[in-house]
Amino acid sequence: MALEIPKVSYSGKIKEIVLGKGDKALTVGGETSYPFYLFEGQMSLKPRIAMEVYDSTPEDWPPAALEPFADVVSDPAAWAKKCVDTYGAEMIALQLVSTDPNGENRSAEEAAAVTKKVVEAVDVPIIIWGCNNAEKDTEVLRKIAEDCAGRNLMIGPVTEANYKQIGAVAIGYEHTVIASTPIDINLAKQLNILLGNLGVPDGRILIDPTTGSLGYGLEYCYSVMERIRMAALTQEDERLQFPMVCNLGKEVWKTKEAKQSREEAPKLGDPVKRGVLMEAATAQLLLLAGADILIMRHPEAIGLIKDMLNDLLAA
Amino acid sequence: MALSGIEIFKKLPKTNCGECGVPTCLAFAMKLATGQAELVACPYVSDDVRAAIDEASAPPIRPLTIGTGDRAVKLGGETVMFRHEKRFENPPGLALVLSDTMDDSVVNEKLSKFKDLEFERVGLILRPQMLALKGESGDAGKFAAFVKRVVDQIDAGIILMSDKPEVMAEALKICKDKKPLIYAATRDTAEAMGNLAKEVACPLAVKGSGLDEVMAITDKLLGMGLKDLVIDSQPVNVKKALEDQVVIRRSALVKKVKQLGFPTITFPGQLTDNKMKETLIASLLIAKYAGIIVISEMEGHNVFPLLLDSLNIYTDPQRPMAVEEKVYEIGGPREDSPILITSNFSLTYFIVSGEVESSRVPAWLLIKDTEGLSVLTAWAAGKFAADTVAMFVKKCGIADRVKHRKLVIPGYLAGMSGELEEELPDWQILVGPREAAHLPAYLKQWSAA
Numbered sequence A: 001m002a003l004e005i006p007k008v009s010y011s012g013k014i015k016e017i018v019l020g021k022g023d024k025a026l027t028v029g030g031e032t033s034y035p036f037y038l039f040e041g042q043m044s045l046k047p048r049i050a051m052e053v054y055d056s057t058p059e060d061w062p063p064a065a066l067e068p069f070a071d072v073v074s075d076p077a078a079w080a081k082k083c084v085d086t087y088g089a090e091m092i093a094l095q096l097v098s099t100d101p102n103g104e105n106r107s108a109e110e111a112a113a114v115t116k117k118v119v120e121a122v123d124v125p126i127i128i129w130g131c132n133n134a135e136k137d138t139e140v141l142r143k144i145a146e147d148c149a150g151r152n153l154m155i156g157p158v159t160e161a162n163y164k165q166i167g168a169v170a171i172g173y174e175h176t177v178i179a180s181t182p183i184d185i186n187l188a189k190q191l192n193i194l195l196g197n198l199g200v201p202d203g204r205i206l207i208d209p210t211t212g213s214l215g216y217g218l219e220y221c222y223s224v225m226e227r228i229r230m231a232a233l234t235q236e237d238e239r240l241q242f243p244m245v246c247n248l249g250k251e252v253w254k255t256k257e258a259k260q261s262r263e264e265a266p267k268l269g270d271p272v273k274r275g276v277l278m279e280a281a282t283a284q285l286l287l288l289a290g291a292d293i294l295i296m297r298h299p300e301a302i303g304l305i306k307d308m309l310n311d312l313l314a315a
Numbered sequence B: 001m002a003l004s005g006i007e008i009f010k011k012l013p014k015t016n017c018g019e020c021g022v023p024t025c026l027a028f029a030m031k032l033a034t035g036q037a038e039l040v041a042c043p044y045v046s047d048d049v050r051a052a053i054d055e056a057s058a059p060p061i062r063p064l065t066i067g068t069g070d071r072a073v074k075l076g077g078e079t080v081m082f083r084h085e086k087r088f089e090n091p092p093g094l095a096l097v098l099s100d101t102m103d104d105s106v107v108n109e110k111l112s113k114f115k116d117l118e119f120e121r122v123g124l125i126l127r128p129q130m131l132a133l134k135g136e137s138g139d140a141g142k143f144a145a146f147v148k149r150v151v152d153q154i155d156a157g158i159i160l161m162s163d164k165p166e167v168m169a170e171a172l173k174i175c176k177d178k179k180p181l182i183y184a185a186t187r188d189t190a191e192a193m194g195n196l197a198k199e200v201a202c203p204l205a206v207k208g209s210g211l212d213e214v215m216a217i218t219d220k221l222l223g224m225g226l227k228d229l230v231i232d233s234q235p236v237n238v239k240k241a242l243e244d245q246v247v248i249r250r251s252a253l254v255k256k257v258k259q260l261g262f263p264t265i266t267f268p269g270q271l272t273d274n275k276m277k278e279t280l281i282a283s284l285l286i287a288k289y290a291g292i293i294v295i296s297e298m299e300g301h302n303v304f305p306l307l308l309d310s311l312n313i314y315t316d317p318q319r320p321m322a323v324e325e326k327v328y329e330i331g332g333p334r335e336d337s338p339i340l341i342t343s344n345f346s347l348t349y350f351i352v353s354g355e356v357e358s359s360r361v362p363a364w365l366l367i368k369d370t371e372g373l374s375v376l377t378a379w380a381a382g383k384f385a386a387d388t389v390a391m392f393v394k395k396c397g398i399a400d401r402v403k404h405r406k407l408v409i410p411g412y413l414a415g416m417s418g419e420l421e422e423e424l425p426d427w428q429i430l431v432g433p434r435e436a437a438h439l440p441a442y443l444k445q446w447s448a449a
């Protein structure tokens, strides 16, 4: 009895986006089927993992997350270098948390100076992630885009509130924008249309569908991402045919269970393995839903995901 | 797939005798098609027609149950490929593997750990529900004794694992009343295992290398009259495991391939020796359609993420999950501890309570019923309006438990503070941060005075 596999016919393809510049530049996207359904389509460009670097010393990280970076947490450039040299990072994501007006409220100039150092310390593609305050991000990302002209940084989150300003500088200084919308397929599409109308070329747009952690809303992102991919591949929804970025490390490691010590949560086993598995399991689900770029924290979780990617994409 | 009313009508006697309780065969057919009537109501359909209608209206993936009572594990009955189309029905059974060649002390330790793995979340108890008992010794007496020792100690969905029908037969004598899953019928043992399963009326797993072999075996077992089957396609790697799960589900749903219309059983431990990676493969299988996932080691740190994974994927996407409306005590609050109020959308509750907990500032968290809507949506829908919030604050009794009269509302609802102050004249309304992430900083500087 030979089974004939019922195949889905895909009419769309995800656009290929170049990340960074030079020898270490990467390309993501290009899928012609649901993620890892290699029996009926192609996924010749691997999803990529960016390792997080913070612009100020983290204060609320559990020991499990802090330990691998303990010697570099107060120096973003050294941190980025360690990620690349010691942990083999293929990308870096600089999280500009200290620019948050509700927090340290560091200036755009300070953020740009830190960014400059990181950009000079490593040669891999770099994501610059703002504090998610539309006004402040506009100011900060504009300055960074200008100072790092021509580097093709991936800058975001770019939202409906600031897409015009950030989109314009991205065009002018040749960077890629991360179009961010709150777990909603229609808003995601709308923002991509607006960016297109503004003149941002298709080769310079990534989608951030908004990411939640395992146990904390992951299901919403999972389904929105599945729907985005479905619309892109089977309904030829051209404005959704962009690779997706998931900024998940920070979401996972701020959850209660990723932070609890063995004493606080005796039933939850080893705190390091627990945190690593929560991060890796979140990443695994996001990959299945269509993520092309994962922003992650723990080297072990990253190692596990790379291992899974090799298995899933084996020839 | 279900038959239409007209298709059913064609198979009825068309005598319009009315004995089924409706005046005509056509009316009866229409009721059948919509599930408002049962075929047995018509005494005149032949057995052949009954079988044809039953088969055509059977769910594409056979629903079945392993075990009995509280710990019964329901599998199958799935109708979609993507959870946004309609919710996934039955979360996978997580099974811990134990072998009759393990030392008693090891088994006991694993069992006691297994019993401890129970977590409460959104009013649900999350726990692994199954044990896979392996007759590795190949000795019928030894396996039966082992099975007895385990089932006497613990209530769980049981999977009996042995390729030898005679070994299986002995173990079934011990626990057939617990409706275990018999694992497995292979190409060589299909008949013997099929007969055993029939005799004890227990579900049977089919083990074949690859889907073609699986289909040959299920076809044979279906021919023997077996219905409750579970499939193991023995994938050789992770990529193939994913492919098999997708192809099985899709064949059953889209092409109605009845030989594949069954829940699956999977063994991530066969694909890696690394326990961490095994957990990740299990996590992939939860999202991609596995019915049962047998894992080689269960500790809080790997089981908890898998249970969350399963909870997330199997949550009904159409219905927001809600937590109970009440006063939640976080970190042992006292009469001078802050009081915060928010919606009962479970995600809001988790995030807010998580942040409060991590702040280490003891606090009272008032969760108001908003029918599972998040704060802003609830406010827009009138479910978090000043008058209803005030009513809840009054009736929840928080005023008797604290000395101060300060209430922190979500930052996004700053606009309602004036109105709320009118409704609650004894209270001072404080506007909290917009983002839960800023709660720890906020709470640390909060003071009752």
Ligand code: SF4
Binding pocket: B012, B013, B014, B015, B016, B017, B018, B019, B020, B021, B022, B023, B024, B025, B028, B041, B042, B043, B044, B045
């Ligand atoms: S009992 Fe059967 S034959 Fe009689 S009306 Fe109903 S469906 Fe028709």
